[in-house]
Amino acid sequence: MADNRHIVNPPNRLGDRVRRTGGPTPEQAILRALNAAEDLMDEYQGWAVDDLTKLWQAFEASVDGTPSSTQILQMFEIAHGIRGEGGSFGFPLVSVISDSLCKLLEDKKTISRPEQEVIKVHILAMRAVFRQNLHGTQPKMEGELRQLLTLLRDRMERRA
Amino acid sequence: MSGFDFESIKILVVDDSRPMRSLIASFLLGFGVKDIYEAADADAGYEKLCDLDPDIVITDWRMPPTDGIQLVERIRTDVDSPNPYLPIIMLTGFTELHRVKQARDAGVTAFLAKPVSAASLYKRLCNVIDDQRPFVRVGGFFGPDRRVPRRDKPYDGVERRRDS
Numbered sequence: 001m002a003d004n005r006h007i008v009n010p011p012n013r014l015g016d017r018v019r020r021t022g023g024p025t026p027e028q029a030i031l032r033a034l035n036a037a038e039d040l041m042d043e044y045q046g047w048a049v050d051d052l053t054k055l056w057q058a059f060e061a062s063v064d065g066t067p068s069s070t071q072i073l074q075m076f077e078i079a080h081g082i083r084g085e086g087g088s089f090g091f092p093l094v095s096v097i098s099d100s101l102c103k104l105l106e107d108k109k110t111i112s113r114p115e116q117e118v119i120k121v122h123i124l125a126m127r128a129v130f131r132q133n134l135h136g137t138q139p140k141m142e143g144e145l146r147q148l149l150t151l152l153r154d155r156m157e158r159r160a
Numbered sequence: 161m162s163g164f165d166f167e168s169i170k171i172l173v174v175d176d177s178r179p180m181r182s183l184i185a186s187f188l189l190g191f192g193v194k195d196i197y198e199a200a201d202a203d204a205g206y207e208k209l210c211d212l213d214p215d216i217v218i219t220d221w222r223m224p225p226t227d228g229i230q231l232v233e234r235i236r237t238d239v240d241s242p243n244p245y246l247p248i249i250m251l252t253g254f255t256e257l258h259r260v261k262q263a264r265d266a267g268v269t270a271f272l273a274k275p276v277s278a279a280s281l282y283k284r285l286c287n288v289i290d291d292q293r294p295f296v297r298v299g300g301f302f303g304p305d306r307r308v309p310r311r312d313k314p315y316d317g318v319e320r321r322r323d324s
Contacts, residue, residue, distance in 0.1 A: 004299070007305075008297070009294045009295075015214065017209045026286075085180060
């Protein structure tokens with residue numbers, strides 16, 4: 001079979017610029033990175049509250065009548081942002097909840113009444129995590145929460 | 161001291177989330193990277209790329225109106241691209257397999273899922289620096305060779321040269 005692949009070996013510019021030794025050990029580098037980000041970690045809750053307020057406003061606007069696809073997309077965008085940020089800033093439970101919300105909203109054109117209720121539960125749950133300051137890795141709780149939210153979405157889909 | 165020395169590289173971070181850009185920049189600073197640039201969307205990112213000639217780009221995926229995939233394709237295939245071989249790390253909350261494949265097929269060098277930690281970012285940076293894959297142009301694709309040899313599983317077929 002004819003191979004139409006054209007292969008190029010580019011110059012390893014990056015490899016030439018980075019010395020393999022002389023820098024901090026991986027452990028030192030990671031510790032320094034965590035120290036450098038410490039103030040941001042403290043600031044995150046403020047940003048997250050703003051995002052949750054926007055999400056709640058978008059949700060409230062969507063329950064007045066039939067939600068438009070633009071409103072659904074707006075909720076998805078905010079939830080997607082929180083999904084990436086939550087765990088990165090030390091709130092993995094928020095990422096678990098927003099991930100579930102994203103799965104519920106992604107590619108949706110309309111949302112039903114039961115789905116609206118489930119969306120509300122997700123937003124309130126995220127608020128509760130911040131109010132209770134549940135930060136740090138909690139694998140058991142994350143797993144249980146993920147299972148519970150999957151069950152909730154599955155039940156709702158069966159009802160719809 | 162015996163680790164990578166990142167002092168002389170330039171990294172561009174493209175993400176529409178200000179907290180994420182700040183977090184990644186702080187991590188990079190902690191790793192010892194001195195020149196860190198930020199852009200809030202793909203178009204601004206491409207402009208900075210042309211002006212600053214970074215050594216690595218770390219980009220988010222979803223950044224309406226232009227997304228990170230379009231940025232990757234532009235870097236790889238635009239006739240005006242300053243460096244089609246630029247190492248690109250896609251840092252995204254999209255983690256489904258089809259998304260990973262889509263990013264790979266757009267020509268990313270590495271994929272990193274959000275939420276991100278300092279340790280996962282450090283590891284991915286080291287992977288990218290060690291990445292010596294050739295670039296391949298085939299059909300509409302241009303990017304690092306997608307046929308990565310599997311190192312986690314030893315070859316268990318017949319060793320024809322050795323066994324003959």
